Structure formats: C-alpha cells, structure tokens
Amino acid sequence: MxxxxxxxxxxxxxxxxxxxxxxxxxxxxxxxxxxxxxxxxxxxxxxxxxxxxxxxxxxxxxxxxxxxxxxxxxxxxxxxxxSCEDDHHHHMICLACGKTKHIPVCPMEELYVGDGEFKVTSHKFEIFGYCLPCHKSS
Structure with a gap:
C-alpha cells in the first residue's frame, strides 16, 4: 500500500x-x-x-x-x-523501534480448527521482541 x-x-x-x-x-x-x-x-x-x-x-x-x-x-x-501488499503473512515486531520482519509461515496452517463448531474468518499472529540494533543498544 x-x-x-x-x-x-x-x-x-x-x-x-x-x-x-x-x-x-x-x-x-x-x-x-x-x-x-x-x-x-x-x-x-x-x-x-x-x-x-x-x-x-x-x-x-x-x-x-x-x-x-x-x-x-x-x-x-x-x-x-x-498495510503490506504481500500475500498472507505475520510479523515479528520490535518493542523499541516498532520495525517489523515477516514471519515466513502461518501458524494457522498447523492448527486443526475445522471441527465444524467454529468458522474462522480471520486471525492475527504477532511475535514481540527486539531487533538486533535495539537489542545491542540496551
């Protein structure tokens, strides 16, 4: 975008x-x-x-x-x-500077949620931590 x-x-x-x-x-x-x-x-x-x-x-x-x-x-x-223009993906987010890095896999692909009792329409997966420059400076 x-x-x-x-x-x-x-x-x-x-x-x-x-x-x-x-x-x-x-x-x-x-x-x-x-x-x-x-x-x-x-x-x-x-x-x-x-x-x-x-x-x-x-x-x-x-x-x-x-x-x-x-x-x-x-x-x-x-x-x-x-918003990213890429295909479906998730992010790792630096808590200090807010920069993001794509996560190349979707954890939903590993979960079985199709029991018919619940229809998933969307999901969000984020990992928080520190990018290397921010980690080194702290």
Missing part, C-alpha cells in the same frame, strides 16, 4: 480526500514500522495547531478499517503502519 493507493481506497469507499488525511498517510509512508497514534498527532500538530487526538485517532482507525493501515497494540498503546 502507498499513499496514492490509500487515497484511491478512501474515495472508492465514499470518504472525502482531505489535506489532513493525506498528511497522515504521507507521514506513515515515511516510517519504518509501527508508529504510536501520539507520534502521528505530534507530527500533525506542527502543521495543524490545535488538532485533537480524537481527530487523528478517528482517521487512523478509519484507515485500519479500510485495510489501508495495520494496527497492533502493546504497552497499552495502539500503533499503526501501512
């Missing part, structure tokens, strides 16, 4: 394209990993003084609902990043 695809997704789903939404998307496009909503707010307030956390968070949540962003939560804080 990139900024232009994200804007097209917004429009295709009946949402307005605004300068603020474009700025949020451009900022996230330049990041390498998951970014806390508070960090997005701090960036946006440099240009839009008085912009509320609710406005930023509402847009981030909308982008996640539309599949533009992926969301994860750790340490009590929701974080966002652009």
């Amino acid at each position: 990139d900024v232009q695809m994200a804007i097209r997704t917004l429009k295709d789903n009946g949402y307005k394209y605004t300068d603020k939404r474009q700025e949020i998307l451009r900022f996230l496009d330049q990041q390498d990993g998951y970014i806390p909503a508070k960090q997005v707010l701090e960036f946006m307030q440099q240009q839009y003084h008085g912009l509320s956390f609710d406005t930023v968070y509402r847009n981030l949540s909308l982008f996640a609902d539309l599949g533009i962003l992926e969301a994860s939560e750790w340490e009590g804080e929701k974080r966002f990043r652009f």
Whole structure:
C-alpha cells in the first residue's frame, strides 16, 4: 500500500480526500514500522495547531478499517503502519523501534480448527521482541 493507493481506497469507499488525511498517510509512508497514534498527532500538530487526538485517532482507525493501515497494540498503546501488499503473512515486531520482519509461515496452517463448531474468518499472529540494533543498544 502507498499513499496514492490509500487515497484511491478512501474515495472508492465514499470518504472525502482531505489535506489532513493525506498528511497522515504521507507521514506513515515515511516510517519504518509501527508508529504510536501520539507520534502521528505530534507530527500533525506542527502543521495543524490545535488538532485533537480524537481527530487523528478517528482517521487512523478509519484507515485500519479500510485495510489501508495495520494496527497492533502493546504497552497499552495502539500503533499503526501501512498495510503490506504481500500475500498472507505475520510479523515479528520490535518493542523499541516498532520495525517489523515477516514471519515466513502461518501458524494457522498447523492448527486443526475445522471441527465444524467454529468458522474462522480471520486471525492475527504477532511475535514481540527486539531487533538486533535495539537489542545491542540496551
């Protein structure tokens, strides 16, 4: 996903394209990993003084609902990043810098959940830890 695809997704789903939404998307496009909503707010307030956390968070949540962003939560804080364009996969996530690394297999392939009593429609698998540079610096 990139900024232009994200804007097209917004429009295709009946949402307005605004300068603020474009700025949020451009900022996230330049990041390498998951970014806390508070960090997005701090960036946006440099240009839009008085912009509320609710406005930023509402847009981030909308982008996640539309599949533009992926969301994860750790340490009590929701974080966002652009959705991957790759096939189905999962991530290892650095708790210090938020960078991600793809996990090449899906653990759901090893689980038997097809007993007919429950229909799986989606799942999420994340491994948290520290990337090598962050691990070495601590």
